[in-house]
Amino acid sequence: MIDLNVRSKRLKIALIGNLNVGKSVIFNFLTRKHQKVANWPGKTVEVARGEFFYLNREIEIVDLPGIYSLSTFSPEEEVTRDFLLKENPDAIINVVDASILERNLYLTLQILEMGIPTVIALNQVDQARKKGIEINRDILENRLGVYVVETVAIYGKGIDDLIKKAIESAEKRKIPNVQRFPEEIEKRILEIENYIKEERYSKRWYAIKLLENDPIIVKIFMDDEELLKKVKRYREEIERIYGENIYHIFSHERYKQVGDILEGVQKFTLPTKAKLTEVLENITVHRYFGYIFLVLSILAIYGIVFFIGSYIASFFDFIFESIGNWYFGSFGHTEFTGLLWDGLVEGGIGAALQIVFSYIFPLFIMLTILEDSGYLPRMAYLMDSFMVKMGVNGKAFLPIMLGFGCNVPACISCKILENKKERLIASFLASLVPCSARTVVILGVVGYFLGIQYALLLYVLDFIIIFIAGKISSLFFKEKTYGMILEIPSFKRPMLKSVIKESWYRVKSFFSVALPVIVAGSFIIALLNIYGILNIINNALEPITVYWLGLPAITGFLLIFGFLRKEMTVIMLAAFLGTTNFASVLTPAQMFVFAFVVMIYVPCVATVAALIKYSGWKAAALISLGEVFMAILLGGILYRIIILI
Amino acid sequence: MEESERIEEYLEILYRMELNGERATTVNISEKLNVSPSSVTEMLQKLAERGYLNYTSYRGVELTEKGREIGKKILERHRLIEEFLKFINVDEKKVHDLACKIEHVIDDDVYRGISELLYKYRQNGNLILLSELEEGESAYVVTIHGDDKLVKRLMDMGFVIKTPLIVKRSLGKRGPMIVSIKGSEIAIGEDIAKSIVVRRG
Numbered sequence: 001m002i003d004l005n006v007r008s009k010r011l012k013i014a015l016i017g018n019l020n021v022g023k024s025v026i027f028n029f030l031t032r033k034h035q036k037v038a039n040w041p042g043k044t045v046e047v048a049r050g051e052f053f054y055l056n057r058e059i060e061i062v063d064l065p066g067i068y069s070l071s072t073f074s075p076e077e078e079v080t081r082d083f084l085l086k087e088n089p090d091a092i093i094n095v096v097d098a099s100i101l102e103r104n105l106y107l108t109l110q111i112l113e114m115g116i117p118t119v120i121a122l123n124q125v126d127q128a129r130k131k132g133i134e135i136n137r138d139i140l141e142n143r144l145g146v147y148v149v150e151t152v153a154i155y156g157k158g159i160d161d162l163i164k165k166a167i168e169s170a171e172k173r174k175i176p177n178v179q180r181f182p183e184e185i186e187k188r189i190l191e192i193e194n195y196i197k198e199e200r201y202s203k204r205w206y207a208i209k210l211l212e213n214d215p216i217i218v219k220i221f222m223d224d225e226e227l228l229k230k231v232k233r234y235r236e237e238i239e240r241i242y243g244e245n246i247y248h249i250f251s252h253e254r255y256k257q258v259g260d261i262l263e264g265v266q267k268f269t270l271p272t273k274a275k276l277t278e279v280l281e282n283i284t285v286h287r288y289f290g291y292i293f294l295v296l297s298i299l300a301i302y303g304i305v306f307f308i309g310s311y312i313a314s315f316f317d318f319i320f321e322s323i324g325n326w327y328f329g330s331f332g333h334t335e336f337t338g339l340l341w342d343g344l345v346e347g348g349i350g351a352a353l354q355i356v357f358s359y360i361f362p363l364f365i366m367l368t369i370l371e372d373s374g375y376l377p378r379m380a381y382l383m384d385s386f387m388v389k390m391g392v393n394g395k396a397f398l399p400i401m402l403g404f405g406c407n408v409p410a411c412i413s414c415k416i417l418e419n420k421k422e423r424l425i426a427s428f429l430a431s432l433v434p435c436s437a438r439t440v441v442i443l444g445v446v447g448y449f450l451g452i453q454y455a456l457l458l459y460v461l462d463f464i465i466i467f468i469a470g471k472i473s474s475l476f477f478k479e480k481t482y483g484m485i486l487e488i489p490s491f492k493r494p495m496l497k498s499v500i501k502e503s504w505y506r507v508k509s510f511f512s513v514a515l516p517v518i519v520a521g522s523f524i525i526a527l528l529n530i531y532g533i534l535n536i537i538n539n540a541l542e543p544i545t546v547y548w549l550g551l552p553a554i555t556g557f558l559l560i561f562g563f564l565r566k567e568m569t570v571i572m573l574a575a576f577l578g579t580t581n582f583a584s585v586l587t588p589a590q591m592f593v594f595a596f597v598v599m600i601y602v603p604c605v606a607t608v609a610a611l612i613k614y615s616g617w618k619a620a621a622l623i624s625l626g627e628v629f630m631a632i633l634l635g636g637i638l639y640r641i642i643i644l645i
Numbered sequence: 646m647e648e649s650e651r652i653e654e655y656l657e658i659l660y661r662m663e664l665n666g667e668r669a670t671t672v673n674i675s676e677k678l679n680v681s682p683s684s685v686t687e688m689l690q691k692l693a694e695r696g697y698l699n700y701t702s703y704r705g706v707e708l709t710e711k712g713r714e715i716g717k718k719i720l721e722r723h724r725l726i727e728e729f730l731k732f733i734n735v736d737e738k739k740v741h742d743l744a745c746k747i748e749h750v751i752d753d754d755v756y757r758g759i760s761e762l763l764y765k766y767r768q769n770g771n772l773i774l775l776s777e778l779e780e781g782e783s784a785y786v787v788t789i790h791g792d793d794k795l796v797k798r799l800m801d802m803g804f805v806i807k808t809p810l811i812v813k814r815s816l817g818k819r820g821p822m823i824v825s826i827k828g829s830e831i832a833i834g835e836d837i838a839k840s841i842v843v844r845r846g
Contacts, residue, residue, distance in 0.1 A: 483834035
């Protein structure tokens with residue numbers, strides 16, 4: 001039991017575990033923050049911190065990127081290691097996936113070696129049961145010497161108990177059992193321990209890490225040449241005895257320890273799988289049907305978004321028209337009432353609701369379902385061979401799919417890729433993916449006025465461009481492409497509540513950023529129009545917009561403003577026209593070319609900022625300028641082809 | 646040891662350190678090669694003069710493209726020879742040192758010959774590359790080839806020697822596959838599957 005009479009105390013608790021086990025779900029539940037959660041490995045790439053009060057204690061909880069081991073070093077794993085080396089958590093909550101216990105405990109044992117009070121969250125026990133796995137918690141607890149708490153984090157089940165046990169372990173400094181290695185290794189670990197002067201973690205842990213030749217730990221003891229020499233001798237002795245490389249030996253032995261610990265812990269019965277899950281599992285990764293399913297599901301997503309979106313859009317259209325009639329009927333047509341209505345109400349808020357909200361909300365819902373289902377990693381698997389041709393591996397398809405929502409998180413998630421070259425190519429490709437803002441332009445203009453088939457044609461064109469751009473950019477790099485290693489999670493039925501919550505959160509953050517810009521922008525364009533400044537800008541850009549792309553002159557200004565937010569282009573057009581009926585001013589060919597140019601001409605300012613942060617300003621400048629050039633060049637060619645047809 | 650051999654030895658060790666993410670300083674290198682720091686310094690300067698590496702006395706060294714290429718080649722030879730020596734049952738203790746000597750004297754033809762021989766042997770001994778397995782086949786992990794980073798990553802995900810696995814899905818001979826191992830399903834690319842040696846069964 002924990003002491004209830006404690007007077008405010010601060011504790012730092014870290015969430016550590018394999019990828020996609022539910023660390024961020026627990027974090028969100030405890031802190032009421034909004035860390036990204038979904039069903040694919042690698043969502044969390046940076047440390048997230050939150051605070052909450054619990055039984056008079058102020059608890060800082062830290063959500064760390066998922067790792068498979070404490071001794072490998074890909075960029076996101078470095079984040080977790082850095083945290084462990086620099087900060088001293090009072091307790092660790094090790095989240096494990098109950099249905100993949102063996103693999104998960106491999107990391108657990110490495111964590112326990114550090115000698116920090118630890119609690120194990122045996123998460124997704126419901127899923128494990130469905131898979132026919134029954135776990136004996138008591139035996140596990142006894143053998144590991146730490147509390148093991150069954151949890152189902154998405155429902156908040158067991159979290160209360162988990163946090164209580166974590167506090168108790170931290171305050172009573174409940175140290176886990178030591179798992180012994182075979183005599184030849186154990187003897188040498190004990191020997192080295194005597195020479196360790198570091199005290200942050202257990203001496204045993206440093207001794208093991210030194211033996212394993214972990215470069216970061218070796219660095220800590222850099223000055224102690226005597227010790228390093230001794231360690232080197234011991235390491236070589238062990239390698240000679242086993243006839244293997246040291247980390248072969250350690251991973252082999254650790255898995256053996258896991259095997260011993262699990263002896264009699266798991267009981268397996270036949271899984272109870274839903275029929276639908278089984279069909280999906282077969283079809284989604286099938287060597288032929290898999291691709292058909294992939295194309296159909298992307299088409300279906302946009303079909304559904306368009307269907308629902310245009311329904312909502314025409315509803316708003318009706319509302320605003322009715323209010324507009326009443327407004328002008330009551331206040332009359334003057335320059336001032338016109339500016340107010342065109343610039344602010346119909347052009348600003350109206351266009352925002354009618355064009356943006358109508359399509360974006362359904363799109364976010366569809367994309368969230370896609371992310372939560374567990375389908376994304378399967379897509380990555382199917383696309384691996386194509387992606388390799390572009391100098392990246394299948395994993396790069398994850399950021400590309402995320403790009404459909406927003407390019408900013410897509411660029412950030414490129415961190416899951418192994419080397420700099422792949423991260424660079426992937427962020428370039430992700431910035432070409434039509435995000436939700438561009439979807440507004442494509443569906444709201446081309447789809448709404450020309451028909452959904454033309455909107456889909458734009459998506460197809462975009463994918464062809466992405467493929468060619470990837471192919472070309474891969475030629476600039478000599479480095480070898482790192483092969484794909486990606487865990488495939490089980491399919492999960494997306495929960496209605498969390499899908500709505502996540503989508504609503506995304507819509508909300510979209511609008512809290514976008515709405516002020518939209519309203520201000522719409523107002524400015526209406527104002528500039530009245531004073532004739534608009535024409536100066538438009539005239540200057542005429543050679544490109546009018547003569548090369550065949551668009552009306554007004555698009556010059558729109559394209560410049562669209563750098564802020566791409567959906568601005570249509571909203572401001574609406575504000576300028578005082579109507580959302582674009583068919584009255586743009587020919588079908590112009591709509592198509594306009595949407596095409598908006599789709600690829602430049603990443604928006606937020607994406608450029610993300611590119612600068614994660615790939616450097618040089619890459620950001622190169623990507624932005626390259627895309628402007630590409631859009632203008634291809635847009636003009638497209639215009640001429642359409643005219644010919 | 647002849648000078649050309651010593652050069653190769655240095656480049657190999659530097660390449661190895663680079664793969665492991667270790668900083669190549671004079672002290673580190675001298676420890677690894679068991680020679681005095683002063684002779685390391687001398688050698689590094691010589692290598693820098695010949696364009697194999699960029700050398701500053703206090704910040705350590707960095708291989709040039711030219712140096713890296715040779716280091717990589719020698720390391721590949723070293724690994725192949727080690728495997729060969731184990732295959733012909735040479736005493737495990739001698740394997741590493743012997744390989745260090747032999748790696749400098751064989752040429753590309755010998756390298757190819759040995760690797761073809763080992764390949765044939767693997768096929769006869771039921772040892773094949775994971776990439777050659779068909780959908781639905783099962784096997785045991787025997788060994789993993791590749792740089793340390795890759796080997797570590799795969800072992801951490803469960804690809805440990807003697808572990809059983811099943812190829813759940815495959816997109817054909819030239820493509821990725823989904824492997825079920827230690828209760829999890831992992832998609833691996835063609836290149837990765839080619840670096841894992843397994844025994845059918």
